[in-house]
Amino acid sequence: MVLILADQTDGQFKKTAFEALSYGAKVAEQLGTTAEAVVLGTVSADLSALGKYGIKKVHHAANESLNVLDAQLYTRVIADAVKSTEAKVLVLPHNNTGRAIAGRLSARLKAAMVPAAVSLPDTTNGFVVKKVVFSGKAFANVSLNTDIKIISLNMNAYKAVAGEGMAEVVQLNVNVDAPKVKVTATEKVKGEIPLTEATRVVSGGRGLKGPENWGIVEDLAHALDAALACSRPVADAGWRPHHEHVGQTGIAIAPNLYVAAGISGAIQHLAGVNRSKVIVVINKDAEAPFFKAADYGVVGDVFEVLPKFTEEVKKLKGA
Amino acid sequence: MKILVCISKTPDTTAKIAFKNGNTQFEETGVQWIINPYDEWYALVRAIELKEKDPSTILHLVMVGGADAEPIIRKALALGGDEAIRINTTKLQDSFYVASQIAEVAKNGGYDLIFTGKETIDYNGSSIGAMVSELLDLPYISLATKFDVQGSTATVTREIEGGEEVNEVSLPIVVSCQKGMAEARIPNMRGIMSARTKPLKVVEPIEADELTGINSFELPPAKAGVKMISPDNMAELVRLLHEEAKVI
Ligand SMILES: Cc1cc2nc3c(=O)[nH]c(=O)nc-3n(C[C@H](O)[C@H](O)[C@H](O)COP(=O)(O)OP(=O)(O)OC[C@H]3O[C@@H](n4cnc5c(N)ncnc54)[C@H](O)[C@@H]3O)c2cc1C
Ligand SMILES: Nc1ncnc2c1ncn2[C@@H]1O[C@H](COP(=O)(O)O)[C@@H](O)[C@H]1O
Numbered sequence: 001m002v003l004i005l006a007d008q009t010d011g012q013f014k015k016t017a018f019e020a021l022s023y024g025a026k027v028a029e030q031l032g033t034t035a036e037a038v039v040l041g042t043v044s045a046d047l048s049a050l051g052k053y054g055i056k057k058v059h060h061a062a063n064e065s066l067n068v069l070d071a072q073l074y075t076r077v078i079a080d081a082v083k084s085t086e087a088k089v090l091v092l093p094h095n096n097t098g099r100a101i102a103g104r105l106s107a108r109l110k111a112a113m114v115p116a117a118v119s120l121p122d123t124t125n126g127f128v129v130k131k132v133v134f135s136g137k138a139f140a141n142v143s144l145n146t147d148i149k150i151i152s153l154n155m156n157a158y159k160a161v162a163g164e165g166m167a168e169v170v171q172l173n174v175n176v177d178a179p180k181v182k183v184t185a186t187e188k189v190k191g192e193i194p195l196t197e198a199t200r201v202v203s204g205g206r207g208l209k210g211p212e213n214w215g216i217v218e219d220l221a222h223a224l225d226a227a228l229a230c231s232r233p234v235a236d237a238g239w240r241p242h243h244e245h246v247g248q249t250g251i252a253i254a255p256n257l258y259v260a261a262g263i264s265g266a267i268q269h270l271a272g273v274n275r276s277k278v279i280v281v282i283n284k285d286a287e288a289p290f291f292k293a294a295d296y297g298v299v300g301d302v303f304e305v306l307p308k309f310t311e312e313v314k315k316l317k318g319a
Numbered sequence: 320m321k322i323l324v325c326i327s328k329t330p331d332t333t334a335k336i337a338f339k340n341g342n343t344q345f346e347e348t349g350v351q352w353i354i355n356p357y358d359e360w361y362a363l364v365r366a367i368e369l370k371e372k373d374p375s376t377i378l379h380l381v382m383v384g385g386a387d388a389e390p391i392i393r394k395a396l397a398l399g400g401d402e403a404i405r406i407n408t409t410k411l412q413d414s415f416y417v418a419s420q421i422a423e424v425a426k427n428g429g430y431d432l433i434f435t436g437k438e439t440i441d442y443n444g445s446s447i448g449a450m451v452s453e454l455l456d457l458p459y460i461s462l463a464t465k466f467d468v469q470g471s472t473a474t475v476t477r478e479i480e481g482g483e484e485v486n487e488v489s490l491p492i493v494v495s496c497q498k499g500m501a502e503a504r505i506p507n508m509r510g511i512m513s514a515r516t517k518p519l520k521v522v523e524p525i526e527a528d529e530l531t532g533i534n535s536f537e538l539p540p541a542k543a544g545v546k547m548i549s550p551d552n553m554a555e556l557v558r559l560l561h562e563e564a565k566v567i
Contacts, residue, residue, distance in 0.1 A: 007480065008480045009480045014480070016480075027387075033436065054484075067418050070450065070451065070458070071329060071458065071459040071460075072452075072456075072457075072458055072459070073460065075453060089421070094445075095480055096461070096462055096478050096480050097479070097480055099445045099446075099449070099461050099462060100449065100459060100461040100462070101449065102445075102446060102449065103418070103444075103445070103447065103448065103449025103450040103453070104379035104416075104449045104450065104453035104544060105450060105453075106415060106446065106449075106450060106460065106494070106530065107418065107449070107450040107453035107454050108453050110415075110416075110530070111530070112530035113414070113415075113446065113530070113531070113562045114531065115414075115443070115444050115445055115446050116443050116566075127533055130537075131443075132443055133441060133443055133444075133536070134440070134441055135440050136331075137336045137539075138336050138338075138535045138536055138537065138538050138539070138540075139536065139537050139538075139539070140442075140533045140535070140536050140537075141533065141535045141537070142531050142532070142533055142534070143531060143532045143533075144530070144531055145530060145531060145532060146530050149462075157402065180458050180488060180489070181460070181487075181488045182486065182487040183484050183485065183486055184412070184474075184485045184486070184487050185484060185485040186482060186483070186484040187482050187483050187484070188481050189481060189482045194481060196375060200534060200566065200567070201440030202422070205355070219532075224567060225414075238494040242464075242498060242499060245379045245498070246331055248356070249356055249357070249360075249498060250498065251360050256566045257564075259566065266331050267332065268332045268333075271440075274539070275452065275539075277564075277566065278560070278564045278566050280556070280560070281545075288526050289457055289543050292545070294542075294543065294545040295334045295542065295546065296545065296546050296547075296548055296556060296559060296560070296564075296565060297545045297546070297548070297565065298545065298547070298548050298549075298552065298553075298556065299494070299549045300550025303548070304550065305550050305553065307555040308550075308555070309553045309556065310556045311553070312553040312556070312557040313557055313567065315426055315554075316557050316561060316567070317379075
């Protein structure tokens with residue numbers, strides 16, 4: 001059996017959960033077995049609806065203690081679920097939750113784990129999964145050499161596919177202590193599409209000259225239904241919030257469309273965005289290194305090009 | 320307070336990525352090595368700041384690696400820290416093996432705080448800190464952006480899905496550090512001089528399992544090449560994105 005952590009945020013499931021479920025269901029199909037999900041904490045979403053992603057059963061540990069990401073508690077509960085269900089493969093999303101617990105689960109279960117996975121397992125000779133290495137500049141084929149295998153699936157690496165189906169929901173009875181981690185404040189990123197979830201991203205660099213000019217970037221992002229990002233110097237200068245910084249030392253993203261405006265395309269910047277499916281670069285310097293990594297390039301002034309680009313997108317949408 | 324910072328060695332961020340021996344090994348020729356940026360800029364510098372605030376703090380660095388890693392750990396000592404421990408092995412491919420080595424040193428050292436970087440920029444594992452915390456049965460605060468400590472209670476801001484939260488947690492703990500924790504520093508002359516005489520202990524690895532292996536590496540398929548569009552023809556760009564690339 002393949003067990004998948006359907007990670008929830010504030011009682012709801014997001015794209016990463018659906019990707020992990022669809023991926024896990026496919027792995028199960030490949031192995032000729034079934035897929036089931038585990039859900040931790042209280043949820044408002046309809047759990048049986050997770051069946052749409054190809055899973056048969058949802059194990060729900062509804063304890064309130066699990067509404068806080070206490071890596072120790074999460075690990076204990078999920079490891080016990082793996083054991084009690086006799087799961088052979090565990091799939092997690094490689095998001096902030098996965099990063100907190102995938103390594104712990106590996107150590108606890110003494111199970112081989114592949115982080116930042118981007119492919120289905122190749123089982124022709126062992127169990128081999130491709131992962132991102134060198135910040136997206138290369139891939140490694142990792143063999144998982146234990147009986148139980150853990151896959152932490154990179155975001156945007158597998159497309160969620162919703163079909164028909166309802167999952168059976170069963171309570172997972174667990175005894176958990178109060179979390180050792182006490183949450184004293186929370187700040188949610190509101191109103192915007194979180195960068196790592198976004199299918200389209202519009203990003204600005206130093207070529208924008210100052211924070212007061214971000215309106216034209218925001219307008220394009222709005223028209224495209226895209227999230228906002230920026231280069232590191234832009235975040236360092238305080239023009240944009242730190243959580244928008246993409247690259248080697250910022251966030252790594254893999255959207256379908258990445259639009260880079262006034263960004264030179266330094267190798268450390270590319271490291272965070274080179275897994276984007278389609279890259280559009282707008283730069284006034286025809287020699288900017290970013291053009292080498294681009295699919296579509298525009299040599300021009302961002303202050304003229306961006307508003308025109310936005311206008312044409314609106315025309316398309318209006319049509 | 321006693322702090323342990325985990326330091327790893329990575330290729331410089333601009334290094335050319337190539338492989339040899341039938342794509343089974345990283346081509347190291349001509350590569351410059353650096354301290355993994357997350358370990359240096361965020362974990363180590365924050366630990367140094369904590370020691371500056373409370374000079375009674377003992378700060379140790381640990382690196383799992385061969386003798387070739389010593390210049391990197393000396394570089395880390397030049398930034399700060401009292402002594403370093405190198406666990407002498409070149410078996411670095413499996414995270415569980417590496418984490419088992421760090422956990423062994425940590426177990427015997429009585430540390431209140433163990434800092435790692437968010438991830439190494441070559442393996443991109445984001446997993447050693449989590450593994451070490453499990454092996455020691457300690458709380459793990461991942462992806463911390465701010466860290467402070469008062470007595471035996473740490474206050475940590477960390478990234479979770481959908482935002483950030485502030486945690487209070489009792490020491491001892493393991494924390495993975497990222498941007499926001501501290502500002503990068505450059506070592507001064509005094510630091511560089513004193514690093515030469517700081518103790519660098521070499522210990523032999525313990526027996527531990529390797530759970531994974533790397534069969535091969537590959538480079539991403541080359542891009543088909545960029546299609547240039549006139550700045551006066553944004554209608555064409557939008558058409559291509561819609562009809563050809565199908566992303567809008
Ligand atoms: C260890 C390390 C880690 C790093 N990590 C990151 C990282 O995670 N992310 C990151 O982004 N950087 C990172 N950097 C920094 C990186 O090397 C570059 O310095 C940075 O990406 C440059 O940002 P930029 O392109 O916005 O600015 P610049 O390099 O200054 O480029 C600005 C560009 O805008 C163009 N331009 C100017 N005016 C206009 C106009 N009116 N219209 C159109 N184009 C215009 C210019 O031609 C130029 O190409 C890192 C560096 C190091 C050493
Ligand atoms: N060989 C090593 N020696 C010491 N610490 C390491 C080593 N490898 C990784 N680490 C630490 O673990 C963190 C996460 O590494 P990784 O899980 O490989 O991405 C790094 O940022 C380091 O702090």
